[in-house]
Amino acid sequence: TKQQLVTLLFSADTWPFKRILLPLLQQQGSGGGSMPSSIGTIANPMKRYD
Numbered sequence: 001t002k003q004q005l006v007t008l009l010f011s012a013d014t015w016p017f018k019r020i021l022l023p024l025l026q027q028q029g030s031g032g033g034s035m036p037s038s039i040g041t042i043a044n045p046m047k048r049y050d
Contacts, residue, residue, distance in 0.1 A: 014041040 016039055023036035 010044075010046050012044055013047065015044050016041055 019038045019040045020035070023038050027036050
């Protein structure tokens with residue numbers, strides 16, 4: 001488990017994150033009453049880039 005965490009947190013090039021604002025702004029009409037969201041990725045801030 002420790003090795004998996006180290007790999008995911010420090011070695012992965014990207015991290016997943018949940019987008020809330022962009023899908024909300026892009027929705028058309030009422031959206032059906034549910035809160036829209038999507039999954040995106042960002043560069044890993046814990047990874048060292050040279």
